[in-house]
Amino acid sequence: MQVKLLPTPEQASALEATLRACNRAATHASQVAFAKHLKDRNGLQKEVYTELKATFGLSAQPVVRTVKKVVDAYATLKANLQAGNLGPPTSKRHRRAVGTPIAFRPQAAQPFDxxxxxxxxxxxxxxxxxxxxxxxxIRFACSPDQLKTLVQYRKGESDLVQRGRKWFLIATCDIPDPEVYEPADWIGVDRGIVNLATTSDGTNHQGRRLSRYRRWQARKRAELQARQTRSATRRLARRAQKERRHATHVNHRISKEIVSVAQRTGRGIAVEQLGGIRERVRLRGDQRRTLSSWPFHQLGQHLAYKARKAGVPFLEVDAAYTSQRCPRCGHTERANRPDRDHFRCRRCGLAGPADVVAGVNVRDRARSAWAFVTMPVPHPA
Known part of the structure; x- marks a missing residue:
């Protein structure tokens, strides 16, 4: 749960000094952990506890949280290396990650218990x-629903975050998931670039407006990059944040509408498994940036957590050939989709919008998958 802080100038100055001190201490602790191969919390805390208190002016508990932040950062780095997210061991990015200690930005978030x-x-x-x-x-601002959630479910740490001149607290809330109901049917959702989401009901959430917005941002970005000045760099950072917020807002709106329809009609939501799509799909040079920066994966994440919060069943199904398979006769062929927008089965003649057909195929696969999941297991004689 994110709430906005409204500090006075004196309070903001103290918060900024605190963040800078904590992150300087975290960077120093990271250098010690890297040099002495101390990646466990107890070992690192024993090594740096006294020094962090004396040198950086931290109290006992902030030192403990700072050490925990450093240990968690190295655990995350290890997980990313094992998952291959930083490339092969021979890549420059991988070598730089394992060859240098983790450094923390002066305004990096700081956890408080x-x-x-x-x-x-x-x-x-x-x-x-x-x-x-x-x-x-220090005053904070939030909606009545957010305040109710904080009162009932806040538990654990809260992160102090600075974004430009604004201050936020991100509080951890332990909200129990409602019981998932038995779906009467499924809504298949096909995600894409031209159309952000198309459901098996035929509802189309178009992304053309967002595409125009992002192309306009790309032109402005190129103009600012050509200037190569400090002010241009700062404006680029602000524009990037604004673009991400806009795309996130659009994804929130779409996912909220789909989940509300599913909840009202007693159905579940099914989407395609799109993991590794960048490695599977070969694109022209002018299409790669669009695919890499497009927030369709974020849309799936929003659908998943909003469905879980509402008790709506949610499934991910195999994405193979959903855009080429005929939902009526099952014939699968690349020629069934002569262009991006249209589908026409070469065997039975079924025709319609290609994205809607893909959503129907996703829905049909969810029906089969759910029947298999809920199938009773026979007891041995």
């Missing part, structure tokens, strides 16, 4: 430990 940060929900204020002492009465 309940000993360092407390919430006053009635007054809508928080009390935060800072290097200038305990800072009380």
């Amino acid at each position: 309940d000993r360092c940060l407390s919430w006053q929900y009635d007054a809508r204020t928080v009390s935060v430990w800072t290097v200038d002492g305990r800072m009380k009465g």
